[in-house]
Amino acid sequence: MNALLWIRRLPWSIVLAAGLLMLAGLSGIARGDALSGGSSFLSRQVVWILLSIPVMLVATIVPYRRLRWFSYPLFAVSLVLLVLVYFLPARNGAHRWIPLGVAWFQPSELAKLTFMMALAHYLMHRKHTFRLTGLLIPFVMTLVPVGLILREPDLGTSLVFFPVLFSMLFAAGARPQHLLLVIVLGVAMLPVLWLGMSAEQKSRVVTLMVQADGGTAPKGDGYHLHQSKQVLALGGAWGSERTGMPVDDPMAWHLPAGRTDFVFCLIGERWGLPGTLGLLFLFLLLFGRGLLVAAATREPFGRLMVVGIVALLASQCIINTGMTVGLMPITGMTLPLVSYGGSSLLATSAMLGLLLNVALRPGYEITSEPFRFDVGQG
Structure with a gap:
């Protein structure tokens, strides 16, 4: 494919949205640095962004169909790495990272990517996905990484596997009544999930149920949620960048993990409602354009992979x-x-690179068997 055709086919709205989201992240991280008065995370994030660019380019350029044959081995490697973390020292009370000298690698980020690739490979032209028994292997493929990640413990990452599975099964042609039955069984399994959760994870769920607005900041897990909503509210409708800081008490602005888990609050505090709405609009643009890429793709592996990527990021x-606003x-x-x-940014960049890769090759492979996107028929 020549360069001119690439430029014409490339969905520039995805590239633009991704770039603006990274800039918004830098704005929030810079705000976190200013409020904490500690070490600068901004310069480190700039380095990660610079490293993510070649990752996205490689994922865009290498024909994605070749990755199909490596999907199962890569998924197996990611599972081995998820087991390996249990034999390494804990960090912040969790076994989620592998030390790599100056950086820490989170295998669960790799597992999300390889899981989507392996599942897309498996679901290609699988006629038995129209039968209830045909859903067994996809669910086993999901439960293995979910179980390993849940024990790290990492409840959030383990939860995103299920929307990805559901979306890809739906796109592959699983019958709606079978998926509905799966949802019912999933709800019935919630007590089992509760029993398998750590004390800290249970405490966070209880905190959500009994949260209160205003007043003195609670201790324990409720503190994060209280501060998250408070910092977001302190920015007001237009943000402190325009109206200034309404209070002088530094503890009012204290937000643990503000640059990572609660960066949405920092952006809202700095830029107000226009900042948060603008951020959500960019995500909607990214997801909507991604679904259009999936709809325009005839090759089943690429189409399913794009559906999984959009479902995961959404x-x-x-x-x-x-979680930042208490919902x-x-x-x-x-x-x-x-x-x-770094791990999250590099993995997301690789996913977006694959999305662009599929967009550049929508008719890359015309197969003898049609791709069953017409759900519930046949």
Whole structure:
């Protein structure tokens, strides 16, 4: 494919939205640096962004169909890494990271990417997905990484696998009545999930149920949620960048994990309602354009992979923004492209690169068997 055709086919709205989201993240991280008065995370995030650019380019240029044959081995490697973290020293009370000298690698980020690739490979032209028994292997493929990640413990990351599974099964042609039955069974399994959760995870769910607005900041897990909503409210409708800081007490602005899990609050505090609405609009643009890429793609592996990518990023966005405003329990979920962190940013950049890759090759492969996107028929 020549360069001119690439330029014409490339969905520039996705590139623009991703770039603006990264800039918004830098704005929030800079605000966190200013409020904390501590070490600068801004310069480190700039380095991660610079490293993410070649990752996205490579994921865009290499024909994605070749990755199909490596999807199962890569998924197996990611599962091995998820087991490896249990044999390494804990960090902040959790076994989620592998030390790599100057940086920390989070295998669960790799697992999300390889899981989507492996599941897309498996679901290609699988006629038995129209039968209830045909859903068994996809669910086993999901439950293995979910179980390993939940024990780290990392409730937020483990939860995003299920929307991805559901979306990809729906796109692959699973019958709606079968998916509805799966949802019912999933709800019935919630007590089992509760029993498997750590004491800290249970405490965060209880905190969500008994949260109170205003007053003295509570201790324990409720403190994060209280400060998150308070910092967001202190920015007002137009943000402190325009109206200034309404209070002088530094503890009022104290926000643990502000640059990572609660960067949405820092952006809202700095830029107000226009900042938060603008951020959500960019995400909607990214997700909507991604779905258009999926709809225009005839090749099944690429189409399913794009559906999984959009479902994953949308789930992360919903969980992160929901927990910062008290609508969902705090799970430690980062905001894609916006939160500070190398593993998350590099993994998301690779996913967006694959999305662009598929967009550049919508008719890359015309197969003898049609792709069943007409759900519930046949």
